[in-house]
Amino acid sequence: MVDADGAETSPVEQSAEITDSLVDAAKEAFGDDLWERRLAELFAFFRRRITGAYEVDDFGFDVELTERFLLTALRPLAENWFRIDVRGAGNIPSVGGALVVSNHSGTVPIDGLMTALVVHDHANRFLRMLGADLIFRLPFIGELARKGGATLASTEDTEEMLSAGELVGVWPEGYKGIGKPFSERYQLQRFGRGGFVSAALRTGVPIVPCSVVGAEEIFPLVGNIPSLARLLKVPYIPVTPFFPWLGVLGMVPLPSKWLIEFGKPLRTDSYPAESADDSTLVGNVTDQVRETIQQTLHSLLLRRGGVFS
Amino acid sequence: MGRVVLVTGVGRDFGGRFARLIAKDPVVDRVIGVDVVPPPADLGEVHFVRADIRHQVIGKVIADDEVDTVVHLGVAATTSSAGRRASMREVDVVGSMQLLAACQQAASVARLIVKSSARVYGSSPSDPAKFREDMSPRRMPSSGSGKASVEVEGYVRGFARRRPDVCVTLLRFANLIGPQVNTMMTRYLELPIVPTVLGFDPRLQFCHDEDALDALHHSALADVPGCFNVAGAHVLTLAQAVRRLGRPHIGVPPLALGTLGSLIPQLRQADLSAEQISFLTHGRGVDTTAMRRILGFEPKFTTPEAFDDFAARSPAAAMHLERVAELERQVATLIAKARIYGRR
Numbered sequence: 001m002v003d004a005d006g007a008e009t010s011p012v013e014q015s016a017e018i019t020d021s022l023v024d025a026a027k028e029a030f031g032d033d034l035w036e037r038r039l040a041e042l043f044a045f046f047r048r049r050i051t052g053a054y055e056v057d058d059f060g061f062d063v064e065l066t067e068r069f070l071l072t073a074l075r076p077l078a079e080n081w082f083r084i085d086v087r088g089a090g091n092i093p094s095v096g097g098a099l100v101v102s103n104h105s106g107t108v109p110i111d112g113l114m115t116a117l118v119v120h121d122h123a124n125r126f127l128r129m130l131g132a133d134l135i136f137r138l139p140f141i142g143e144l145a146r147k148g149g150a151t152l153a154s155t156e157d158t159e160e161m162l163s164a165g166e167l168v169g170v171w172p173e174g175y176k177g178i179g180k181p182f183s184e185r186y187q188l189q190r191f192g193r194g195g196f197v198s199a200a201l202r203t204g205v206p207i208v209p210c211s212v213v214g215a216e217e218i219f220p221l222v223g224n225i226p227s228l229a230r231l232l233k234v235p236y237i238p239v240t241p242f243f244p245w246l247g248v249l250g251m252v253p254l255p256s257k258w259l260i261e262f263g264k265p266l267r268t269d270s271y272p273a274e275s276a277d278d279s280t281l282v283g284n285v286t287d288q289v290r291e292t293i294q295q296t297l298h299s300l301l302l303r304r305g306g307v308f309s
Numbered sequence: 310m311g312r313v314v315l316v317t318g319v320g321r322d323f324g325g326r327f328a329r330l331i332a333k334d335p336v337v338d339r340v341i342g343v344d345v346v347p348p349p350a351d352l353g354e355v356h357f358v359r360a361d362i363r364h365q366v367i368g369k370v371i372a373d374d375e376v377d378t379v380v381h382l383g384v385a386a387t388t389s390s391a392g393r394r395a396s397m398r399e400v401d402v403v404g405s406m407q408l409l410a411a412c413q414q415a416a417s418v419a420r421l422i423v424k425s426s427a428r429v430y431g432s433s434p435s436d437p438a439k440f441r442e443d444m445s446p447r448r449m450p451s452s453g454s455g456k457a458s459v460e461v462e463g464y465v466r467g468f469a470r471r472r473p474d475v476c477v478t479l480l481r482f483a484n485l486i487g488p489q490v491n492t493m494m495t496r497y498l499e500l501p502i503v504p505t506v507l508g509f510d511p512r513l514q515f516c517h518d519e520d521a522l523d524a525l526h527h528s529a530l531a532d533v534p535g536c537f538n539v540a541g542a543h544v545l546t547l548a549q550a551v552r553r554l555g556r557p558h559i560g561v562p563p564l565a566l567g568t569l570g571s572l573i574p575q576l577r578q579a580d581l582s583a584e585q586i587s588f589l590t591h592g593r594g595v596d597t598t599a600m601r602r603i604l605g606f607e608p609k610f611t612t613p614e615a616f617d618d619f620a621a622r623s624p625a626a627a628m629h630l631e632r633v634a635e636l637e638r639q640v641a642t643l644i645a646k647a648r649i650y651g652r653r
Contacts, residue, residue: 020647039644043637050633052552055613058544058594059438060512136434136591139508147510156437156444 060146089122104177106215194286206265211296214258311338318383320344368411428455453584483540497579507560511592517615555629
């Protein structure tokens with residue numbers, strides 16, 4: 001081995017130099033005091049990943065991957081790009097099953113991811129998202145969704161999760177909400193048939209209304225290509241002022257200012273479990289939740305002022 | 310007088326092991342094992358009858374020995390020879406029909422236990438996370454052993470309607486796994502490089518073969534009618550399972566996987582049929598609440614435990630674990646050395 005001065009260096013010295021720079025890098029990344037423990041943790045983490053010695057739950061939720069990678073990757077987007085203000089995080093029950101019901105918007109379901117991150121960071125719980133089967137049909141996206149704690153929006157899975165004491169997130173507007181034109185922003189669409197209310201009634205868990213302001217402006221949807229959408233078997237092909245005209249650049253979400261508010265939980269345990277089949281009651285509760293979210297959206301919009309402020 | 314048990318499918322390793330197991334039970338007087346091929350190992354006290362269950366001779370066997378318990382294992386063929394697969398499935402379906410017809414004639418038969426498979430649920434992106442026994446598949450298995458199992462289950466239900474006095478127990482097993490198991494799934498997992506479906510990491514559930522034997526044994530004596538999923542608790546994802554085996558895996562587009570499967574001889578052994586590819590894409594989980602609560606059976610192994618028991622037979626896995634741990638130790642030592650060096 002020959003170094004820059006032409007002097008011989010032993011492999012031992014050389015490897016020591018390499019580790020020196022490694023240690024310096026570790027100190028830089030983790031801080032002076034903690035680096036040793038953090039580094040050991042990181043090693044253990046990689047060993048678990050490589051040897052498959054980690055755990056996933058029955059739905060495919062990988063806690064370790066979610067906390068270490070998925071949420072970490074989303075955090076800068078939430079904090080620096082959308083500058084999310086969170087209100088009413090105390091309304092999220094700290095233990096036990098509960099159903100977070102939110103409005104849906106933004107052409108792609110970033111609002112769901114942001115809500116999950118906010119719930120984790122402000123209420124210290126994982127939001128188990130319910131998604132359409134389209135998500136689970138897509139390569140990579142479906143895989144990440146399951147690992148991030150999502151499952152199929154079906155009665156069976158919802159009730160299973162709620163009775164296991166999970167915090168479940170649902171977006172009852174579905175495609176109608178997320179794919180609505182920009183001109184209809186902040187107008188809640190129909191809340192399906194109230195299946196989420198039935199599930200909450202059957203399991204007796206509270207419903208937490210959640211209102212998200214800001215996601216409507218990230219990809220302003222001005223058009224759709226229905227023929228191509230049918231061909232690709234997706235609900236719509238979005239056309240925004242920037243997509244598909246600018247290609248990949250058009251996929252960058254606009255930096256709108258976000259506000260997320262969690263409302264007072266609506267208790268369902270006062271109703272008997274059979275009331276889940278009472279369509280009048282289910283309809284009434286659905287309307288009540290929808291009305292709460294719509295009103296909160298209006299008041300949040302007034303509070304926000306400018307779209308990018 | 311003790312029980313007289315007839316076991317089909319003893320020509321396979323699993324069937325033979327079950328026949329020997331139940332023959333040891335004190336409440337069982339006599340065990341008759343039936344298959345078209347002689348058993349690979351000595352069956353001990355089991356009385357072997359070489360017969361094709363597609364022929365009426367089976368009815369005579371049942372009548373002559375006054376069989377009261379029939380355990381039908383000749384379903385969901387896990388054949389080793391790729392070419393005979395289709396005809397084996399035919400044997401299974403037609404054989405099951407004939408066996409059920411023979412049971413229907415025999416007044417002595419009081420209970421029927423049928424080994425089926427969780428494949429009857431199919432695999433699709435619209436599946437619930439865990440199938441309960443009363444849920445129907447979102448996408449019917451249109452071919453392969455899943456379809457054969459669906460057909461056999463149909464005949465079993467028909468039999469249960471015609472003979473309401475017989476206690477019929479149908480067990481839907483998750484993929485069997487264990488050091489002694491050799492199925493298309495184990496052959497797939499033990500490929501030198503495991504090709505997976507690009508962009509998907511399916512959830513898999515396993516049942517240890519010893520648990521499967523115990524579940525059948527339990528059902529044969531418990532007299533609990535109904536249909537039950539049998540599987541170890543929890544799930545593993547495919548990537549996780551392959552990593553536990555210490556093997557590399559590589560993502561392949563689903564269409565290419567089918568083509569590769571028929572071109573490469575090693576892959577042909579692993580039987581990458583359309584059914585298997587959709588299973589390797591979307592995976593499957595089953596709910597085992599009924600197994601615990603109603604059937605009253607508790608498996609010894611969870612899914613990860615069963616899988617690790619299987620992985621232990623593979624030398625690569627043990628080496629792999631040691632190697633990764635060794636690497637971690639080396640790096641840690643290096644850093645410790647560097648710190649001492651740095652202080653100087």
